[in-house]
Amino acid sequence: xxxxxxxLNAYGTGGTIRTVFTQAKTxxxxxxxxxxxxxxxHRDDPNFDLDERVKLSxxxxxxxxxxxxxxxxxxxxxxxWESERLKKLGPSVIPTGEFAxxxxxxxxxxxxxxxxxxxxxxxxxxxxxxxxxxxxxxxxPQLIRVAQEHMNLATHRKDVRRAIRKxxxxxxxxxxxxxxxxxxxxxxxxxxxxxxxxxxVHSMEQEPSDHTSKIALAAGRLSPQKGxxxxxxxxxxxxxxxxxxxxxxxxxxxxxxxxxALIDEHHxxxxxxxxxxxxDMDGELAKSSFYILSSRFEGLPMxxxxxxxxxxxxxxxxxxxxxxxxxxxxxxxILVPPKDVDALAEAxxxxxxxxxxxxxxxxxxxxxxQSYAPEHVHVMWEELFTDLANNASKGAPAKS
Amino acid sequence: xxxxxxxxxxxxxxxxPRDGGVRVVGDxxxxxxxxxxxxxxxxxxxxxxxxxxxxxxxxxxxxVSVPVEDFVPSGGFPDGGAKWDLFAxxxxxxxxxxxxxxxxxxxxxxxxxKKKIMVFPAQQAQAEGVRAAVQPFxxxxxxxxxxxxxxxxxSSGKESP
Numbered sequence: 001x002x003x004x005x006x007x008l009n010a011y012g013t014g015g016t017i018r019t020v021f022t023q024a025k026t027x028x029x030x031x032x033x034x035x036x037x038x039x040x041x042h043r044d045d046p047n048f049d050l051d052e053r054v055k056l057s058x059x060x061x062x063x064x065x066x067x068x069x070x071x072x073x074x075x076x077x078x079x080x081w082e083s084e085r086l087k088k089l090g091p092s093v094i095p096t097g098e099f100a101x102x103x104x105x106x107x108x109x110x111x112x113x114x115x116x117x118x119x120x121x122x123x124x125x126x127x128x129x130x131x132x133x134x135x136x137x138x139x140x141p142q143l144i145r146v147a148q149e150h151m152n153l154a155t156h157r158k159d160v161r162r163a164i165r166k167x168x169x170x171x172x173x174x175x176x177x178x179x180x181x182x183x184x185x186x187x188x189x190x191x192x193x194x195x196x197x198x199x200x201v202h203s204m205e206q207e208p209s210d211h212t213s214k215i216a217l218a219a220g221r222l223s224p225q226k227g228x229x230x231x232x233x234x235x236x237x238x239x240x241x242x243x244x245x246x247x248x249x250x251x252x253x254x255x256x257x258x259x260x261a262l263i264d265e266h267h268x269x270x271x272x273x274x275x276x277x278x279x280d281m282d283g284e285l286a287k288s289s290f291y292i293l294s295s296r297f298e299g300l301p302m303x304x305x306x307x308x309x310x311x312x313x314x315x316x317x318x319x320x321x322x323x324x325x326x327x328x329x330x331x332x333x334i335l336v337p338p339k340d341v342d343a344l345a346e347a348x349x350x351x352x353x354x355x356x357x358x359x360x361x362x363x364x365x366x367x368x369x370q371s372y373a374p375e376h377v378h379v380m381w382e383e384l385f386t387d388l389a390n391n392a393s394k395g396a397p398a399k400s
Numbered sequence: 401x402x403x404x405x406x407x408x409x410x411x412x413x414x415x416x417p418r419d420g421g422v423r424v425v426g427d428x429x430x431x432x433x434x435x436x437x438x439x440x441x442x443x444x445x446x447x448x449x450x451x452x453x454x455x456x457x458x459x460x461x462x463x464v465s466v467p468v469e470d471f472v473p474s475g476g477f478p479d480g481g482a483k484w485d486l487f488a489x490x491x492x493x494x495x496x497x498x499x500x501x502x503x504x505x506x507x508x509x510x511x512x513x514k515k516k517i518m519v520f521p522a523q524q525a526q527a528e529g530v531r532a533a534v535q536p537f538x539x540x541x542x543x544x545x546x547x548x549x550x551x552x553x554x555s556s557g558k559e560s561p
Contacts, residue, residue, distance in 0.1 A: 269519065
């Protein structure tokens with residue numbers, strides 16, 4: 001079977017890219033012909049390792065032109081001028097509420113549509129609302145088309161949800177990450193096949209935490225979504241009770257200076273550290289004693305499940321969606337009402353108070369993580385694609 | 401440069417740059433108990449200028465605070481601002497060179513590069529007729545220094561939080 005994954009930017013960082021690379025690797029390992037198509041490319045190599053059997057290509061190359069590039073002829077110059085003009089226009093198909101709408105200017109949109117119209121076989125997997133909407137409208141209906149939702153329906157803005165309701169019924173399947181999101185999609189798209197397939201952790205063979213260090217860990221892009229601006233004030237109350245503990249926040253992003261100022265404002269510079277990027281998240285997780293998720297919203301927060309593979313219990317806001325799907329309150333972690341800073345502080349303190357609690361919840365967390373093992377999850381994709389190919393007798397050569 | 405834990409050194413536990421002072425709390429490791437009195441000495445880098453403060457010890461723990469005004473150099477600012485390196489010095493070695501003193505730093509944890517991770521706010525100081533920003537920082541060798549740079553003349557005198 002030929003499987004194509006369409007990503008907005010395979011050269012960036014983030015959970016979606018990492019997840020798709022892992023899926024592609026598994027599918028290639030099962031003997032499928034797998035290609036990842038990146039809409040834009042701004043650097044030479046991707047940030048994550050990609051299996052050598054997986055082909056990687058790009059639709060719009062945004063790398064600076066080489067100095068020795070040949071001079072353009074008049075037609076090429078006209079085309080370049082036209083492209084530049086289109087780049088200044090917003091998208092015409094993709095709703096402006098798409099969180100990545102900035103990346104989809106008129107030129108990028110046109111190039112994606114051209115690409116989609118040229119693909120006529122196998123499975124096409126698209127990975128975010130903008131790409132899903134374009135694939136639903138412009139890709140060959142003979143393809144097996146699968147839309148992936150890496151966030152959740154409730155998080156999307158109104159215009160995006162409207163476009164989802166209108167266009168997603170053309171997909172052979174819509175794949176979501178959590179049970180709660182599956183219910184939401186089934187309600188919005190009656191008659192459309194909605195499947196819940198969680199993302200897989202990258203390994204179950206991890207060094208477990210011994211829960212003795214006085215380190216709490218959080219990680220994610222330093223952006224409003226991750227809610228570190230709520231975690232820091234929560235930690236103010238924690239530091240007074242547990243001055244010997246520290247909170248390490250891993251990640252980079254635009255909010256760094258603001259978070260730094262917040263740390264200074266609360267005089268937490270001896271207790272809360274913005275660690276930046278690490279190449280060894282597994283090592284950092286193993287060194288800490290529990291994990292904290294302070295997000296406003298998520299799809300399925302993989303870093304929480306990765307933390308659980310290190311036997312770390314999790315303190316988390318019960319935000320949409322993911323934490324409640326993964327964490328059982330009081331068993332493998334503590335769930336507190338979303339955006340409730342006082343409750344978050346209370347739960348963090350409770351975890352710090354009790355090493356026995358961390359150990360017993362950590363053991364449960366390790367059990368919970370099992371259901372996200374690669375071998376468990378990837379079977380679900382293989383079954384879905386095979387089933388779609390057999391039922392639709394399109395895309396892959398039909399069985400007679 | 402990381403001091404092996406067997407050689408004596410002064411390990412920082414907490415730094416509190418607030419309320420008009422730079423307060424440093426830490427522990428003297430492996431320094432023995434012989435000399436009765438210890439001092440905090442700040443050396444203005446590349447000069448003979450020294451500031452000296454008593455370093456009260458409780459067990460091995462020291463806790464000392466330097467008013468921010470003291471870091472404004474009386475002889476004017478070197479290019480790039482004044483950088484003070486902090487040492488712990490027993491009384492009987494005060495007359496010896498810096499190579500005999502204990503450089504104050506933070507070496508006994510797993511965070512390799514503190515310069516960018518353990519970052520502290522600046523405070524405004526006014527002395528010698530100038531306004532300056534005083535900010536403790538870790539060097540690339542994870543030793544503790546204090547930076548003092550003149551503030552732009554149009555800035556307000558408000559203390560940073």
